[in-house]
Amino acid sequence: MEFFTKASAVKLRSHLDKYLVADHDREKVRQSRNGSSGKSIWVVELVEGKSHLVRLKGCHGRYLTATEDPFLLGMTGQRVVQGDFETDSDWKFEWEPIRDGFQVRLKSWCGKYLRGNGGTLPWRNSVTHDEPHGYSATRNWVLWDVEAVGLPEAPLDYSFAESVVSSSVSDENFGSDPSSPMSVFSLSSSPRRNSKLQISSNKFRSGMDFFHNAKAVRLRSHHEKYLLADEDEESVAQDRNGSSKAGRWIVEYVPSYDNIIRLKSIYGKYLTASNQPFLLGMTGRKVLQTLPRRLDSSVEWEPVRDGSRVKLKTRYGNYLRANGGLPPWRNSVTHDIPQRTSTQDWILWDVDIVEIHAQKPAPPPVAHSDSLDFESNTPTAESAKAANFSRQESTDSNVGLPPKMEGRTIYYHVAEDNGDVDDEGMQGYSLIFKGNGVEELTRKFEEETGLEGIIVCTRSPLNGKLYPLRLQLPPNNVTMQVVLVLPSSQVASEFDQQGLL
Structure with a gap:
């Protein structure tokens, strides 16, 4: 109410x-x-x-x-x-x-x-x-x-x-x-x-404890990839190489607020929730690196605790989102509100603290439109590995390496409405799947692609027709090639008429 x-x-x-x-x-x-x-x-x-x-x-x-x-x-x-x-x-x-x-x-x-x-x-x-x-x-x-x-x-x-x-x-x-x-x-x-309403926040709810005394952090997405500032000094993306300096974000605390932060890239620009659509007709909007003349709400983020991870909320209710699926979504970063169950985790981030303040930092000076000093007026910081934090920075050689993969490689294409597949002779996209159940594999594909209700199919070597997978998969060492059929497609209707679903 x-x-x-x-x-x-x-x-x-x-x-x-x-x-x-x-x-x-x-x-x-x-x-x-x-x-x-x-x-x-x-x-x-x-x-x-x-x-x-x-x-x-x-x-x-x-x-x-x-x-x-x-x-x-x-x-x-x-x-x-x-x-x-x-x-x-x-x-x-x-x-x-x-x-x-x-x-x-x-x-x-x-x-x-x-x-x-x-x-x-x-x-x-x-x-x-x-x-x-x-x-x-x-x-x-x-x-x-x-x-x-x-x-x-x-x-x-x-x-x-x-x-x-x-x-x-x-x-x-x-x-x-x-x-x-x-x-x-x-x-x-x-x-x-x-x-007064703005200042009276609940730190535990907001997730500010993830950034307590932090001078620099790395943000790791649900896809085990790090938020990186691109070399063009404008865009941001995800990458598995967490040891890159581009994955380091300086934390600034906003004056008069105890639940809002800014994140500055190695290029001295702020992580910004822009108004530009990432793709026309889609809800996600671009996240950029910018250096505005006046620091406004577009560069401010509210950390919100979600279990052992954090969500970063814009001042208007959207969340920093690490996208998966097919290009151009893959490895992109937008701010959005998740709509599907399979993409709810895309707004969750692990926070790795890589540098801390020796004491609680003083807030940066208030920015003015005529004269700006974008450097945070904070005490000298030192790199530390403290027991106060659950995640610490290890040596550069170990940070950001992809986790060891076990299981089978499954190559996949997404079919057109009539079941045709462009470039089916090529390998297509792939994922690593550990398991033998078709239902589990379907959920994995929904999470990977952001599509819901998909039907995982294989093509018959006899007549070349698509058939839904229904039995258990072969052993883990067998590489597979499958085709994903959308539930609203013509071929899915044919499956239904034939009693294959």
Whole structure:
């Protein structure tokens, strides 16, 4: 509920990185990537006498309404529309926000949840209220990110909805409440009060203990690769060579915050969460090395503990992510929110402390736009191997070497919709797999490629057709060649018709 109690208006972003919008027909609601339109703004109304419920009013002056009408006959989802408020059925307009990690679920009057649907038409971009069924592919469809927005002080003129200014919360007003990963509040709150919210953090939750007294660190991803600053002094990547100086990041502590750090590369530039998309149409955005004239929130990261590892969160809720899969994703680094179960671990990092401060460092000077001193004003540091840290820097010859691989080499290609494979005569991509089970291998491929529901197939030497693997694999010393078939493809439909799945 804290996502809404301090917000005059919000935007809701689904797991598909699309916004909940009120359609121009004044009846439908849907998802859209255009979050700058007034249609994506929902005014928050607290329900009198029910402190755990809210109503959401769209740009046309109508409320987000959970109906009893099925979205499609024979399917479980029910329609969500824009409706005029009715006193005798006010329960249809009431939603209960339920925290789920860094996101929120909105429960309707009948115990179902607001759901941003994906897939093919007519599901694509639709919004229903439904019960999550535990399928890993759709489990996150009921999760929403909440963004606080400002409204004009004058009453909103709903007849001119497109003129609404949907200014996002500024860096100065964007707090980091200890009980909430993303504090939302009305822009009428005073900056002084908001700054207190930012400072009062929980170190244990934020993961700052991973960087205690650290002057320099190395970050190792889920793929056992290190975060490296590229020689072009602009991009960053992953590499198994952890002994490289490019894998060393200087830690700077941000003044007035005890839960925020900056990371500076060997080229004197900061690890930066940019606004540039990594690939058009995809959610991930580029992570770069930059040296801005003014140090802003794009170079600031909040460490968040996750067991024995840490997640690095931007000020706007995304996470530093080490990508796997096929090029151009392989070895790339973006900031994003993980959507699939198989990629949840891609935002987790091991922290290797390679140099510590002899005493707690003084915070660096505040940066000014006219005159900047980017060098951290910290005491002299010394390399150390202390018992206080679980990971230490060993000799350069041992750091960053790939782990010893055991098991078979499996070469694979991804099939087209009709089952054809380009350059199948070539070796293709490969992975090391230790085991004999097809289900375990399938999970390994999903983790490696970021694809879900794939079918691992082999090509018959007799007729050249693809068949799903169903039996145990040969012994570990046998190299294999397989083809991955997507669940939405034509060849997968044929497998289903033939009873092979």
